[in-house]
Amino acid sequence: MSEAKAIRYGYWMPVFGGWLRNVEDENMQATWPYVSRLARRSEELGFDLSLIAELNLNDIKGVNAPSLDAWSTAAALAAVTRSLELMIAVRPTFHNPALLAKQASNIDHISNGRVSLNVVSSWWEEEARMYGVAFEKHDDRYARTSEWLDVVDGVWSRDNFSFAGKYHRIENNVLQPKPVSKPRPTIYAGGESETAKNLIAEKCDAYVMHGDPPERIAAKIADMSERRARFNLPPLVFGVSGYACVRDTETEVKKELDRITDVKQNAAGYANYQQWLNGTQLEQRMSIDEYSVSNRGLRSGLVGTPAQVQEQVARFESAGVNLLLLQFSPQLEEMERFSEAVIRQRVPVVA
Numbered sequence: 001m002s003e004a005k006a007i008r009y010g011y012w013m014p015v016f017g018g019w020l021r022n023v024e025d026e027n028m029q030a031t032w033p034y035v036s037r038l039a040r041r042s043e044e045l046g047f048d049l050s051l052i053a054e055l056n057l058n059d060i061k062g063v064n065a066p067s068l069d070a071w072s073t074a075a076a077l078a079a080v081t082r083s084l085e086l087m088i089a090v091r092p093t094f095h096n097p098a099l100l101a102k103q104a105s106n107i108d109h110i111s112n113g114r115v116s117l118n119v120v121s122s123w124w125e126e127e128a129r130m131y132g133v134a135f136e137k138h139d140d141r142y143a144r145t146s147e148w149l150d151v152v153d154g155v156w157s158r159d160n161f162s163f164a165g166k167y168h169r170i171e172n173n174v175l176q177p178k179p180v181s182k183p184r185p186t187i188y189a190g191g192e193s194e195t196a197k198n199l200i201a202e203k204c205d206a207y208v209m210h211g212d213p214p215e216r217i218a219a220k221i222a223d224m225s226e227r228r229a230r231f232n233l234p235p236l237v238f239g240v241s242g243y244a245c246v247r248d249t250e251t252e253v254k255k256e257l258d259r260i261t262d263v264k265q266n267a268a269g270y271a272n273y274q275q276w277l278n279g280t281q282l283e284q285r286m287s288i289d290e291y292s293v294s295n296r297g298l299r300s301g302l303v304g305t306p307a308q309v310q311e312q313v314a315r316f317e318s319a320g321v322n323l324l325l326l327q328f329s330p331q332l333e334e335m336e337r338f339s340e341a342v343i344r345q346r347v348p349v350v351a
Contacts, residue, residue, distance in 0.1 A: 006348035007317045010049035010087070010239070010325045011042065011335065013077075015068040016060040019243065019327040020260055022292045027330040030058075030066045032076065038332055039077050043084050045339035050077075051118060051325055054089040057127045060294065071103060078111035086111060087188060089118040092144050094133055097151035098170050105156065105179045113180035117152075118208065119189040121145045121196070142195045143167070149187070149203045156184050188239065201227035206237035208325060211300035214312070218319035225320075239323035240316060243297030245334060246309050246341040253304055260329070261292050297327055306341040313346060 012019070013035055018026035028034060039050060054070035057063045074088045086107070090100060108115040121141040122128065128135035136144065147165040154161040155175040162171050179185050188206040191197060200207050207224050209217060221238050228236050243260070247253045301312045302324075316324065328334035 007313065007321060008048040008323045009046065009343055010051060010085075010323055011047055011331075012241075012325060012327045013039070013050045013052045013073070014331050015053055015070065015073065016055075016058050017065065017067070018060055018329060018331075019294055019297075020292060020329050021060055021294075022260070022262055023329070024061075028332070030068050032068075032073070035068065035073060036077065036080055038335075039081050039084060041332065042335060043081060045335055046343040047084070047335070047339075049085040049087055049116075049323065049325075051087045052077075052089060054091055054094075054120070055124065055127065056131050057124070059124070063126075063130075071107075074115070075107045075110060078107050078114065081111070081114075083114070085114050085116055087116045087118050087186075089120050091120050091122045092148035093122050093128065093135070093141060094131075095148075097148045097168055098155050098173050098175070101152045101155045102175055104152075104185060105175065105177065108179040108181055108185055109177060111180075115179070115181065116186040116188060119145060119149065119187060119204065121191065138193065139195050142191075142193075142199055146199055146203065149199075152187075153184065153203075186237070188237075197224060197227060200224070201236070202231050202233075204236070205234075206239060206323075208239040208323075209241065211240065211242050211296035211298065213299060213301055214315035214319040214321075217316065217321060221320040237322045238320055239325050240300060240321050241295040241297055241325045242300030242302040242327070243293045244302040244309065244324075244326045244328055244338055244342075246304070246306055246337050248305065250305065257298075257303055261298070294327065300324075302326070306345065309338075309342050310346055313342060317348065 014028045015030060015035070017030035018028050020026055042050065052070045052074050055067060058065040058067040070088055074086050077086055104115055104117060122135065125135045144167045147167045151163050151168050151170060154163060155173045156179055159174045161173045163169065186206055187204045188208050189200045189204045190208040191200065201224060209220060217240055224236055245256050247256055302309055304312070313324065328338065
């Protein structure tokens, strides 16, 4: 896991059929043909990574809408792509760690070393109940995650590995073949509570953040870098989420912002707003119009003219960001535009 020298461009795979809670049909279907086409085209457009979210219910369009399974989708995408890093979200409360490590290693071989994990300690209590999974208090979920990470790392790195903890117990595990990625597939994680940040600094490889302006992100990077240094480990990789849209004029930019923040509170995607707030420990509260776009994406300031977005990307790069995790709507059309206006036009910032 080497430190990136220039910013990388990632995107959220639209496994929910979109990213806007106030727009019923975003022309991006939650289907295998759509995501397969998108993944293959994204490599040609210059994107480096795709984050495949894991929820069994549709977080964006409402619980009755279709959504794709993260793990079977990732395995299929591994076989039809060539360069795209597949960051697969995984929630420890839903997966036995040794079995998940085996599954991830197998997909890593299919992709020839392009698998990484985004470890999420869950927030949606209703979903857990509907799928028969225990939902614990915030800090208990992170305690489980801590053990879970120890088991995954242990079975990836050596055979005859045993572990006995409060949540997990395995004896003389053998996992073959080991992952292609060395020393292991990159483990990303996010969180804004003290519990989350301390765990990530000690046991993960990368820290992914909700959307925020570059100056706020720079302060978070400094904080996490200081926490990381206490463990004498290699530097963390830093990623930031953002909603991106490029338009030629300020008038067109304003029109698009009005469209994506026009709150329709009868839309099914708003039904879990309070559950989301209650299930997380955020540093900042989100208004319901911001919730129209997931992951605080608008706060990253990546909606604007080509010059404005290029300048904002440069500010993130200067702040120490290695990876942008972007959402677009409609996905394929906006990624084409972003590639032409930003990715293919920018010269990386030289530190």
